[in-house]
Amino acid sequence: METLANLGDGFAIALTWQNLLLALLGCFLGTIMGALPGLGPSNGVAILIPLAFTLGLGATPSLILLTSVYYGAMYGGRISSILLNIPGDEPAMMTCLDGHPMAKKGMAGEALSLSGVASFVGAFFATWGLILLAPQLVKIALLFGPAEYFALFALAFMTLGGVSSTNQAKSAFAAALGLGLATIGVDTQTGVPRFTFGEVHLYDGLDFLVAIVGLFALSEVFIFLEHRHGGSDAEGRKMEIGKLYPPISMLKQCMPTMLRTSFLGFLAGVLPGAGASLGSFISYSMEKRLVDKKGTFGTGDPRGVAAPEAGNNAAAGGALVPMLALGVPGSGTTAVLLAVLLALNITPGPLLFTQNPDVVWGLIAALFIANFMLLAMNIPMVGLFTRVLMIPSRVLMPIVAMVSFVGIYGISGSTFDLLVMIGFGVMGWVLRKLDVPLVPIILGTLLGNAMENNLRRAVTIDNGNWLTLIDSPLAITLWAIAIIGFILPLVIGARVKSGMHVRRDEEGSISD
């Protein structure tokens, strides 16, 4: 009951005209920033910090503005994933897998509004989780030592086969490539630079954003250039937009998926070493394992859109738990929010809930408000977003190229990153030709470092004893799930595959 009273106080703080206006502004800017490739939530929040300071906002209004941007960017990331197959930010990567095929099938409107609803569901439950469980949830984060984190990352990679393409070997190759790229940079466990060739820009490793924009956006531009040169179907993008709202039956079908992945994503968000990318990734691959009996994931299954979106928005809420309750940021964006709190003379940590209840509850109320606002704002805007598909490629692709270059340069201010991005663009183009999936590369790069560091931490702590990796019940459980997730599809895979071929034939005969 006390919680509800506190929440009521929070709403009393948050519900002023100024705060509502700030939330609206934040949601709008956040959605745009999320949708632009290159500009993700952490940069979005960082860019707006000076604005908050210049306006002389107090602690609560500043936080309301910035968390609205945060939630908005998590919403917005999906838009370019679905429409252009270019993820707006890291966690939105998984939405490409089914979102873009849906758009190609002429269901762009439905995919967008469905993902909007999924985002809402994910964020809504995560905010409740934050309210009810924050202090207790911290204990979960404390169950995870290096060995458990390693098992968790291993689990992510072992279920990778589910992610993309029918050719598992190519997925594995892509993941290995990503893991290899992750080793670039100074090795924190020994302080030795690896594969940097004396180039100081490489000391911190490759920037994921640069890799994503290069691999996805630039390679798209290259493919377009190639087709255009060949004079083939460069104009052939006349896509149907389809209905703007998903039918109730589709929502019903996706609801269990959304609920399950909200939970999973939230948990992944709570772990400081995991974050939203892992949240949306595990949500997708687990859901595929669970409900994809017919092999429709990856071909435009609505559940494949709902799963990662609910997952990554729930993770965004979850990531606030360790930030507020421990002062430990679980993601890049929460690290920025943490810095803002510190700059406002508020020290997050175990005592924040008792020392600054107005800030915490005002923030939580703001999250609810932002979430409803985003839903209300995003659904009617679907019609506007889908117009992007009407733009002919010859106009759209130069814009994509421009936004990529300006975006990356704007963030890093370094021409070196632009060169790296072009390198990734060429690599993405070659890999697409070879039909190698791109998502596992990013996952490898994104998670590889954390995976390696945790493995080495665990083994070093136990003086080189590898058995430490299976030393706790939690680690054993995670390994068990990982191994089942890896073996099971191999065993039943053949049967499913044969069934899939039969059905494809049927589909083919119908559509032709």
Place this chain on the structure above:
Amino acid sequence: MKLTATRGALAALALSLSALAASAQENPECIAPANPGGGWDFTCRQVGKSLQDLGLIDQTMQVVNLAGGGGGVAFAEVVNKRNDADNLIVAASSATATRLAQGAYPGNTMDQVRWLASVGADYGVIAVAADSEIETLPQLLDQIKADPTSVSIAGGSAVGGWDHLKVLIAADAYGIEDVRKVKYIAFDGGGEAVTQLLAGSVQGFTGDISEAKGFVDSGDIKVIAVLAPERLGGAFANFPTAREQGIDAVGANWRGFYAPGGMSDEAYDEWVSKIGELYASDQWKEVMAANGLAPLDLQGDDFQDFVEESVARIQTISREIGIIK
């Protein structure tokens, strides 16, 4: 006539613009050589905000995050491309000095930039979990001496980084022969390292006092030594120093700024006096108190000498433990 008037106005405008550009006041910019959220970012933003609040600058300080190479990318950028910018300052700390000392910024040395001023220091702490049997620093170091494999110490910097060096300084001062045997586990930031201390994965934590404060207040960890010359004031007065336990180890993570090497003397003096004024203000004292920053009041030449000394000292330690040759 009209034409000349316009010309004159234009010329005047151009003149005043160039005059403004020379001043530190105009479009003040602070480079934080890391991603948003870290200590350097905090230094830039907090100092920028306070300078503006105090009316020392008219405009909002623009904070540019130029991450990469542990500050090396920003350092190279300033040396190579922004060498004569008068409106630019760059956040720095012991980590900058450590990397400069170890030659981790390829081709760059500390005398390529002008060191401006410090804004405080964050003293190092060594802490254990609240339920640990260890109560004092000598107990911890004895245990390491007896069996180095039994104690893992977590910190937020890479091996050879400042958090690591602090433990080594203490171990060295205690007479542990081969300090390389001390088991140090590098995490991504002090927050993660403390979390692992709470989780029980490691036995000790080395970091800055500001990283540990929240967890001490909540009773989750206990600080067994502060690496300060004498006890700190305020909320930190309860923490024993390493010195009073007979271990002569001091490790301060100072925070401050450097400026481009080609900055004009005029602008340099202006920045030095502005940061000096900021440091002296009550508002900054509050910020320092809230964030666990201890006094370190060095400006201009004093600061330059101080950084030189730290670089030399870190080089000696790094050589002893074999991080550099």
